[in-house]
Amino acid sequence: MDIKQLHYLCALAEHRHFGRAAQACCVTQPTLSMRLRQLEQELGVALVRRGKQFEGFTPEGERVLARAQGLLGQYNNLRLEVDAMKGRLTGTVRLGLVPLSCMDLSPVLAGLRHRHQGVAFEINDMTADAILDGLNQNTLDIGGGFFEPEVLNRFDSLALPEQGVVVACSPDWSRRLPAQPEPQDLQGLPLCLPKAGMYFRQYLDTQFTRQGMVLEPVLTSDSVYRLMHWVQAGLGCALVPAGSVLFHGLPGVHCRPLALPAMARIGALVMRNDGRASLLARGFFAMAKEVWQYR
Structure with a gap:
């Protein structure tokens, strides 16, 4: 057993694919597969479930993987500590x-x-x-x-x-809002929101439901940059955490604090x-x- 075999095992766990794991380790797929089979032979247990492609780890493989991840962490820390000794x-x-x-x-x-x-x-x-x-x-x-x-x-x-929530929007939409809007002030405005299921969206849905309102966005995305783009383009208003400084830095985008509980x-x-x-x-x-x- 050597450190490279443990590295290959952890790479396989991360990428869930022999080819991508081999590429990440800068070796060929046959080399990675061969070294993992050698590790299995040395330990005397099957670690990987194989079919036409990677199908996961055996129970023994999961236990070995957990130990391998810990050992790799210690190995990497050792290398870093040596560098730290050198300043x-x-x-x-x-x-x-x-x-x-x-x-x-x-x-x-x-x-x-x-x-x-x-x-x-x-x-x-x-x-x-x-x-x-x-x-x-x-x-x-x-x-x-x-x-x-x-x-x-x-x-x-x-x-x-806790920094709260802001409404980020283009000047055309910001003119329809007071300086410190309430949830009711957003009625009738097109909204660009995080996708359903994301924590911040769940928080927003809960708070607006308590106000007797249902959020009906014109655009949803799990990408901050897509939300930024469409807000800047004037498609609608985004509700974002106040600390999301990317929106504050967008030319032509105004941010107004929204009164919501923490x-x-x-x-x-x-x-x-x-x-x-x-x-x-x-x-x-x-x-x-x-x-x-x-x-």
Whole structure:
């Protein structure tokens, strides 16, 4: 057994496809398959369920995979610690972010990159549940989004102040709104909203239902950039967390605070707190605290 075999196993778990896993590992598919079969022969158990394509892991494979992910995390941390001994932080910070999450990470990324030129970033749009799974399985270093308070107790977290909701719209639509609109002021306006099922959309639906209103958007999307584009084009008004600074920076888009109760979930940055957080994760957290002047 060697570290490359464990790396191939974890890559297969991430990509769920032999060819894509091999490509991610910069080897041929036959090489990856052969090394995994050698690992199975050495351990004396089948790890992978094979058919015409990848069909998942056996129960034994799931247990070996969990240990392999932990060992790979420790191995990567060892390499990072050696670099840190030399006075540098290197590697890729793997971030999972909820679309429309209420934080601007650009100054954190810029600050960390300025201080450590060897640091790069991989940013993935994910659900909150997928982020938590990624942190637990060590496929992510940092998560950002909306989380239940009890979830934050299980992780190191940097919670942001509740900032509320804003209506983002072009000048034509903003002229129909008061400076501080109420939900009733949106009646008759075309709305561009997150897709049904996303947490922020569920929150909006609940709050408007309590006001006796039903949201009937003209456009829904799980892409922040599509919402931004159509708001800027004048198709309608978007309801977004106040911390979604991308909308505030759009030329010709006005943002008005909307009077709604606070969300049950909290906007926060999270990482593992069980001693297995990577040096990259800890470095990112330290920079976030510094940039946000977090106490």
